[in-house]
Amino acid sequence: MSDVEEAITQAHRNEWARVVASLAKRFGDLDIAEESAAEAFAAAVERWPADGVPPNPGAWLTTTANRKAIDRIRRENKRDDKQKEAQMSYDEPPEPLGVIDDERLRLIFTCCHPALAMETRVALTLRLVGGLTVPEIARAFLVQETAMGQRITRAKAKIKAARIPYRVPAAEDLPSRMSGVLAVLFLVFNEGYLATGPDTDPVRQDLTAEAIRLTRLIRALLPEDGEVAGLLALMLLTEARRTARVSQTGELVALDEQDRGAWDTAMIAEGHDLVRERLATRVPPGRYQILAAINAVHTSARDIRDTDWSQVVALYDQLARIDRSPIVALNRAIAVAELDGPDVALAIVDGLGDKLSAYHLFHATRADLLRRQGRSEESRAAYDAAIELAGNTAEVAYLTRRRAQLC
Incomplete structure (x- = not known):
């Protein structure tokens, strides 16, 4: 990827939501906001390779998107009042990042x-x-x-x-x-x-x-909301493991292989505090609070062998009573495999096939359970299905290596 292509990709990640929000606020129309933002990024793809990346890519995109929106309103010729208002702000500088x-x-x-x-x-x-x-x-x-x-x-x-x-x-x-x-x-x-x-x-x-930042903002609005606190705790306990999750060769690192010394202890401490805070209220927890508690169990263990799998399964049982998603059932089965063995877990997973056949982690889970049972050929077929459906390059690398390790 060239430097310009990298700059455009980074600008899309950092600026897309800001540009859309700014246009929606100014013109009051989500269609115009999204379409004009898309046109601005398309213009960047066309012009930046020739003209160079502007000193302030965000301001360039905002200004270009505003002009695209005004042109669109003119062409539609339906919104006279908004056109006059837009024309008045045509040459205004973009709003400061503080908003x-x-x-x-x-x-x-x-x-x-x-x-x-x-x-x-x-x-x-x-x-x-x-x-x-x-x-x-x-x-x-x-x-x-x-x-x-x-x-x-x-x-x-x-x-x-x-x-x-x-x-x-x-x-x-x-x-x-x-x-x-x-x-x-x-x-x-x-x-x-x-x-x-x-x-x-x-x-x-x-x-x-960005998700963590916005969740903190919501928590400031509703500090007593248990599910907001639970979601923030879940994000922090998950994000704390980020640096250990992908190897230097670009392969996903499974939880049982991660260097736990690389986890962010400050994030884990904050997440645990939030989980304990919610437990102290004795209010029945919601979905995000239970997921946060599950992650608290994982991040409390110094080694994968120290994980309290019985507590993890119990928490998934509690979650399944309020969320009957097949994804929850699949994740519960993974924990059951650690507690009761792959035979019990595989029976659960196979029962989810009609709902999750297009989900790569369903096949990846089956592949691992079949591997543990010594059923290599069936495991290989399941890995093939998982690899075909997976889009994440780190996951594909991990699944490919596990498949190659089969006898």
């Missing part, structure tokens, strides 16, 4: 409006705020790319038709939108924790850091 927090928060809450179905809220926000591509979002939901694209298009049309305001809701309205907001932040973090596409870095710290 990014408010803009992103406003855009998150707009997209997570209760008038939209929950999955639609999450998908739309991942696209506009998280900057994730439609294929990345489709993989997060385990659906076809075309179906996800249609879902996002319909969501933007509904926001426009219902004239949903672009603003942070009043304090009393926050709880009705919080579940969608937390789901968005969780999925943005997950895409950074282990990117699903082959054309990005295997681990995207830009996304994990």
Whole structure:
């Protein structure tokens, strides 16, 4: 990748959400915001190789996107008032970076409006705020790319038709939108924790850091919300392991092979404090609090052999009662394998095949369990399926090595 290509890629990661939020605030239209931002990045791809990377790529993109938006409004010739307002600000400098927090928060809450179905809220926000591509979002939901694209298009049309305001809701309205907001932040973090596409870095710290920052912002709004605290704890305990998760050769490092001395002890301490804080309330925990507790068990063990697998399975049992997702069942089976052996776990995993056949980690889990049973040929076939479905280059490298180690 050339220096210019690297600069464009980095600008997309750092500036996409800011540019979209700025345009949405100025023009009040999410369609125009996203399309004009996309045109600005396309212009960068065309012009920066010839003209050089500008001193301030973010300001260049914002200015270009604003001009693209104004041109689009002129062509549509439908919004006279907005055109006059836009023309007045045509030559204004871009807004200072200090307003990014408010803009992103406003855009998150707009997209997570209760008038939209929950999955639609999450998908739309991942696209506009998280900057994730439609294929990345489709993989997060385990659906076809075309179906996800249609879902996002319909969501933007509904926001426009219902004239949903672009603003942070009043304090009393926050709880009705919080579940969608937390789901968005969780999925943005997950895409950074282990990117699903082959054309990005295997681990995207830009996304994990942004998800943590925004979750801290939400916690400041609702300090007593247990699920906000749980999600922050989950992110911190997961992010603490980041530097140990990919080897210097670009291969994913499984939990049992990680150098635990490389984990971030400050993040782990903060995450454990949040988990203990929630336990002390004796309020029944929600999904994110239970996931944080599971990660607290993992990060409390000095060695993989010290992991309290019975506690992990018990926590997954508790989680399964409130979240019947097949992903939860799959993760529980992995813990069951450590407690009761691969035979018991494989029976659970095989029962999930009709729901998770397109999910690479389903096949990767089966491959490992079959390997532990000494069923090498079946394990090899399962590894083949996992490798074919996996997009993350570090995961592919890890699965390929494990397959090669079979007898």
